[in-house]
Amino acid sequence: MEFAANITAAALFQQILVGLSRTTILFIVSSGLSLVLGVLRIPNIAHGSLYMIGAFMTWSIATVVGGSPAAFWLALAFAPLAVALVSFVVERGIFCRLYDREHLMLLLFTFSLTLVFNDLVKLIWGSDYRSLNAPDFLQGSFSIFGLPFPRYNLFLLLTGPLVALGLWLLTNRTKIGKIARAAAVDREMVSAVGINVSWVFAWVFVIGCYLAGLGGALVAPTQNITQGMDHAIIIEAFLIVIIGGLGNIWGALLGALIFGLTDAIGILVWPQFAIVFPYTAVVIVLVFRPKGLLKSVW
Amino acid sequence: MKKRALWTIVGLVSLGLVLAGGSAVSAKTIKVGIVDCYSGPPSTYTNDVRDAFQLAVDQFNAQGGVLGNTIEFVTRDSKFKVDIGLSAAKELLLRENVDILMGTINSSLALAISDLSLKEKVPFIATFSKSAKITGAKGNRYVFSMTENTALAGKAAAHGLAKRPYTTYWIAGDDYEYGHAIADGVWENLKQLKPDVKLLGESWWKVGEPDFTPYITSILAAKPDAVIVATGGRDCVPFLKAAKATGFNDKVPFYMHTATELSTLKPLGLDAPEGVIGTSNYFFYYPQTPANEAFVKEFEAAYNRKPAVGALYGFMTAHFIKQAYEKAGSTDTEKFIDALEGMVIDTPVGKVEMRAYDHQAMLPMYMGVTKKMPGYDFLVATDIVTISGAEAMPSVESIRKARGE
Structure with a gap:
């Protein structure tokens, strides 16, 4: 076999673009996880389940509204909101009573939530897999240096920076963002100045889970919407959050870039063993920076 | 007085024997136990196997069964797990006393049940597992495959x-x-x-x-x-x-x-x-043959959907079972296996032979x-x-x- 006969500048460039569109999804999901981890100090294992619910909701809304092109956009707008609503109920109903408990308890609790959500998905949507199509103008591909690049991936590439910008505005330019950052550093001090920390936590949790739902909604047209999609994403999201620095949103961006790009380039360079590339990158980062690349808030 | 009591006992016992014998003949059923994954994505494939099997079995029973016996079947969900599936198979053998085991889309489970069937001397018919080992390297006298493999x-x-x-x-x-x-x-x-x-x-x-x-x-x-x-x-x-x-x-x-x-x-x-x-x-x-068209019509009438490939496997399995018992002329397991070896039957895809050597259905x-x-x-x-x-x-x-x- 001619080793890696297919590596040309054009192929590499295109592979990087494909990798960046995957990065977008990884970033959206893991930034939500990181936000909750940083402010609430909860490693929310159920984050992956909310991603899965987001994808199923997208399918349901798009199917109920009917096949028009607007259906997909409506689903994309409302499915993450529905996920946010679910997380709001869970936070106000159960989580907010548990913040005093130790971390292990919270971890176990979010784990039990994954089981509950999994069964709920099975009850509501059944065990078949669902498939959803992007609107017509996002289907198909266009050519970059003679190689195809799917239009939907371009759409993802444009969405990523928008979400990053939104998160930056939220954490740096809004009151709740500033309070959340302060609460992450010193919870007692924030409540001492008369702010209801409990509600701040609720908002942050809901925003974090909204991002999980958004990630699920965005991948819905590209893959099977099925049970088990939660496991795959939560492992990757945790790895990304860990190499980026726990609770640091920009660390999540950096981690997602490393993960997405090593994956895509690995597939081009050494396709038989591509699976190991992103994980090797994780190991290398952790050997040299055990606390992650950027400053951890923990 | 003593003589009379003795006669009464003899009478009662013989009456009992006749009754018991009679009920054993009239209530005899051939019982098939199906272990398969009915939860999660694999059920897309396995439901068709079960439904088509049901369709064929209902037809047989309506026509008087097999050798005068009705065919009956029970299903167990393996949840795509080898341990759950294997214990379900054991339970079917011990408690349900099934005559034939059938099923599994999971190749590892099929191989495990194949080992069990060899030990217990009960035929096992693999319906959807694609490992070539089932009738290849790990084949045995009691295992049959009704599906193509890798x-x-x-x-x-x-x-x-x-x-x-x-x-x-x-x-x-x-x-x-x-x-x-x-x-x-x-x-x-x-x-x-x-x-x-x-x-x-x-x-x-x-x-x-x-x-x-x-x-x-x-x-x-x-x-x-x-x-x-x-x-x-x-x-x-x-x-x-x-x-x-x-x-x-x-x-x-x-x-x-x-x-x-x-x-x-x-x-x-x-x-x-x-x-x-x-x-x-x-x-x-x-193929566009009368046999296939008839099968599609029956399946659609019963389940209101088109049969997928699993339906062929389920339907074919039921027919092989029936015809093998009829050829054997008894419900004896060993005779059933001998009859099934090399048997050719008509199916929706034409004549299919069960190859005698490896018990693999020769499907086009x-x-x-x-x-x-x-x-x-x-x-x-x-x-x-x-x-x-x-x-x-x-x-x-x-x-x-x-x-x-």
């Missing part, structure tokens, strides 16, 4: 691909048993049939890979004549989606074993990619290309080439070798 599909695909003008290939697939088995099956046979084929490279992804786009774009950069895609089960649908999004099917023809099956194409609707080459044992629209394989057709809201297979069971089956010699005989 060796059969590989050989059939190689026969079909060798007739096409491609010489440079790329292999891509699921990095686990099924993916490698089917890729090796196709490639080894293809090299023999067409020695000038060349392998440009291979890509292997994990099962449940969320995004196939980077794999496809890197394969396209290598510009092979054709690609062998060795992916199965739940990864088929997202792979075909990514193929459509990148225009993979327009640029490079690719072969994917189950690409033309109804269970794969139906969820995608009209958005499935055209021009994908696939192999399958059955289509509800092919249909290689087709996906295409939109008027009248269907999903893609169907066209340009169908039939590769007969005799052509596709691995030789008895190679099975003997695999078993180390």
Whole structure:
């Protein structure tokens, strides 16, 4: 076999673009996880389940509204909101009573939530897999240096920076963002100045889970919407959050870039063993920076 | 007085014997225990097996059963887990006293139940597991297979691909048993049939890979004549989606074993990619024979959907069971097995022989290309080439070798 006969500048460039569109999804999901981890100090294992619910909701809304092109956009707008609503109920109903408990308890609790959500998905949507199509103008591909690049991936590439910008505005330019950052550093001090920390936590949790739902909604047209999609994403999201620095949103961006790009380039360079590339990158980062690349808030 | 009591006892006992004997004859049923995965994505395939089996069994019972006995069956959900499935099989043997075990889409579980059936001397009929080991290296007297397997599909695909003008290939697939088995099956046979084929490279992804786009774009950069895609089960649908999004099917023809099956194409609707080459044992629209048309009509009337490939397996299994008992003339297990060996029956896909040596049903394989057709809201297979069971089956010699005989 001619080793890696297919590596040309054009192929590499295109592979990087494909990798960046995957990065977008990884970033959206893991930034939500990181936000909750940083402010609430909860490693929310159920984050992956909310991603899965987001994808199923997208399918349901798009199917109920009917096949028009607007259906997909409506689903994309409302499915993450529905996920946010679910997380709001869970936070106000159960989580907010548990913040005093130790971390292990919270971890176990979010784990039990994954089981509950999994069964709920099975009850509501059944065990078949669902498939959803992007609107017509996002289907198909266009050519970059003679190689195809799917239009939907371009759409993802444009969405990523928008979400990053939104998160930056939220954490740096809004009151709740500033309070959340302060609460992450010193919870007692924030409540001492008369702010209801409990509600701040609720908002942050809901925003974090909204991002999980958004990630699920965005991948819905590209893959099977099925049970088990939660496991795959939560492992990757945790790895990304860990190499980026726990609770640091920009660390999540950096981690997602490393993960997405090593994956895509690995597939081009050494396709038989591509699976190991992103994980090797994780190991290398952790050997040299055990606390992650950027400053951890923990 | 004493004599009278004695006569009463004798009378009662003999009456009891007659009653017991009589009930044993009239209530005799042949009981089949099905262990399969009825939860999660595999149920898309397994429900068809069970429903078609039910359809056939209901027909037999309505016509007076088999040798005067009714056939009855019970199902157990394996949840795709070997330990759960195996204990369900044991429970079926011990508590339900089943005469025949059947089922499993999970190859590892099929091999485990096969071992159990050998130990307990109960026939086991594998209906959807694709490992060639079941009737190959690990075959035994009590295990039968009603479905194609990786060796059969590989050989059939190689026969079909060798007739096409491609010489440079790329292999891509699921990095686990099924993916490698089917890729090796196709490639080894293809090299023999067409020695000038060349392998440009291979890509292997994990099962449940969320995004196939980077794999496809890197394969396209290598510009092979054709690609062998060795992916199965739940990864088929997202792979075909990514193929459509990148225009993979327009640029490079690719072969994917189950690409033309109804269970794969139906969820995608009209958005499935055209021009994908696939192999399958059955289509509800092919072969266009009265036998198949009748079967489709009956299945649709009973379940209000079109039968997929699993339905053929379930229906065929029921018919093999019935005819083997009738040929044996008794419900004795050993006689049943002897009767089943080498038996030929009529099925919706024509005559199918149960090969005596390895207990593998000699099913024909249909290689087709996906295409939109008027009248269907999903893609169907066209340009169908039939590769007969005799052509596709691995030789008895190679099975003997695999078993180390």
